[in-house]
Amino acid sequence: MKRFIGVLALALVAALALTACGNDAGNGSSSSSSEFNDADVTFAQSMIPHHEQAVEMAKMAASHASTAEVKDLAAKIEAAQGPEIKTMSVWLKAWGKDVPSGGSMGGMNHGSDGMPGMMTNADMMSLDSSDGAAFDRMFLTMMIEHHEGAVEMAKTEQADGKNPDAIALAKKIEADQTAEIAVMKDLLKS
Incomplete structure (x- = not known):
């Protein structure tokens, strides 16, 4: 009887260990590699070059913009979207999917x-x-259009995506860029 209880206890410990390992993939940032669908992949593969272009535009503001407000907004955009690019790249690698390769001015075929x-x-x-003022107007007008495109892509991910982290990022992008x-x-107007 003691031997039976020992074997049973060992089997229980093994089963609990396997259950714990299986649950790790569903928590926090690890979930990026657990469950995903084509919409998640499309979202990440599309949003990376989209964000890269916004960062490229934002970098121009440092030397071209005439107002502190435009320069500050551009710095905020760059600071938010740079880390998001890295996050989505990590997801794509974990999912075994291609990470889009962007680049600096001229390296990307913009809008193609x-x-x-x-x-x-x-x-x-x-x-x-x-x-100067011409840059400020053009930057704001173009970035509004650019952000509206990102919001549209984020809404599609929220409707069609499966990965919880990707959906959460899409919600964040929609909220942040709608506010911007x-x-x-x-x-x-000013």
């Missing part, structure tokens, strides 16, 4: 894949060649 809100190469060159759109519209 029909993503909402993406600027063309000509738009980007025009923005880079402007400065309101700020940019106010700046355009």
